Amino acid sequence: MPTAESDDSTIEARAAYEGVPRKLAQNANGSATFSASDNAQLPLDSVLTSGDGTRYRVTESALPTGGELVAEIQAEHAGTSGNLAANDTLTLVNPSPGIGSQATVINMDGGTDIEPISELLARLWFRKQYPPMGGAVHDYMAWATEVPGVTRAWAYDAWQGGSTVGLTFVCDGDADMLPSTTKMDAVREYIYRHKDPATGLEVGRPAGIETIIFKLRLKPVQLTIKLIPDNSDTRAAVIAQLTRLERLLAHPGSSLLLSQVRTAIGTAPGLVDYTTPLDSDITSQSDELITFEVPQWIE
Numbered sequence: 001m002p003t004a005e006s007d008d009s010t011i012e013a014r015a016a017y018e019g020v021p022r023k024l025a026q027n028a029n030g031s032a033t034f035s036a037s038d039n040a041q042l043p044l045d046s047v048l049t050s051g052d053g054t055r056y057r058v059t060e061s062a063l064p065t066g067g068e069l070v071a072e073i074q075a076e077h078a079g080t081s082g083n084l085a086a087n088d089t090l091t092l093v094n095p096s097p098g099i100g101s102q103a104t105v106i107n108m109d110g111g112t113d114i115e116p117i118s119e120l121l122a123r124l125w126f127r128k129q130y131p132p133m134g135g136a137v138h139d140y141m142a143w144a145t146e147v148p149g150v151t152r153a154w155a156y157d158a159w160q161g162g163s164t165v166g167l168t169f170v171c172d173g174d175a176d177m178l179p180s181t182t183k184m185d186a187v188r189e190y191i192y193r194h195k196d197p198a199t200g201l202e203v204g205r206p207a208g209i210e211t212i213i214f215k216l217r218l219k220p221v222q223l224t225i226k227l228i229p230d231n232s233d234t235r236a237a238v239i240a241q242l243t244r245l246e247r248l249l250a251h252p253g254s255s256l257l258l259s260q261v262r263t264a265i266g267t268a269p270g271l272v273d274y275t276t277p278l279d280s281d282i283t284s285q286s287d288e289l290i291t292f293e294v295p296q297w298i299e
Helices: 008-017 117-129 137-146 181-192 232-249 258-266
Strands: 029-036 047-049 055-061 068-075 089-092 099-109 152-157 164-170 210-213 217-221 224-228 273-275 288-292
Touching: 008 117, 068 099, 099 181, 117 137, 137 152, 137 164, 137 181, 164 181, 181 210, 224 232, 232 258, 232 288
Parallel strands: 164 210, 217 288
Antiparallel strands: 029 068, 029 099, 047 055, 047 089, 055 068, 089 099, 152 164, 224 273
């Protein structure tokens, strides 16, 4: 089995062989509103740009109603850079008669980058440790993390009584790791029925089982830390260590031990010494997920 020291091509090839193909980057999709006169038409493939120059194309357009026109749009290139917040502004590259030159985003999400090799390796290890069982609790976790953008998932048997499975997940690569309604719907649909990446056969939740997908609450933790030496490199190294600790050990209803937090900070490359007033474990409730904010640095 590949390890973290294996090269990317080895990990990717073995994962594909085991039925865990690497998740490719996905284009962001959504909709936006334009001001429009009666009977105005917005041509398909019309190009829009965001404030940072990211380009989008119109994929579907309705007729104007009440002075507004709603169009479906898609980012030209795959990746998280295509995601936008509601009420962001897009500008038409080539104005269209009767159509306002600017559009207001209703929603624009679903854009994901190619799966990091470390996450692919984690899914490969999970599949080897927990082989598919046709609807066991661990299958729901594997299915959820096969959906682009989903990085961590947790499933619970008899969540609301017999014949129910509770499922929750996060998308660490997004600005907000808590999933959007669109992403929750995508996971729900995938779990209902999809083609197994290894066999191509239709798989999904067993008949008679209800999947209850719920959203977690985040428990932000901001540590206060004094670093020796204190510079941009050691700060970045500590943040990376805390993020790694969070990704590996934090889960709903978990505790991060004081010793684990101290070890994560103390082993940051380039750090000679540090102090922090943290003196107890960090705990979370069953519907909470611990996440580290950028520390408050003591100079």
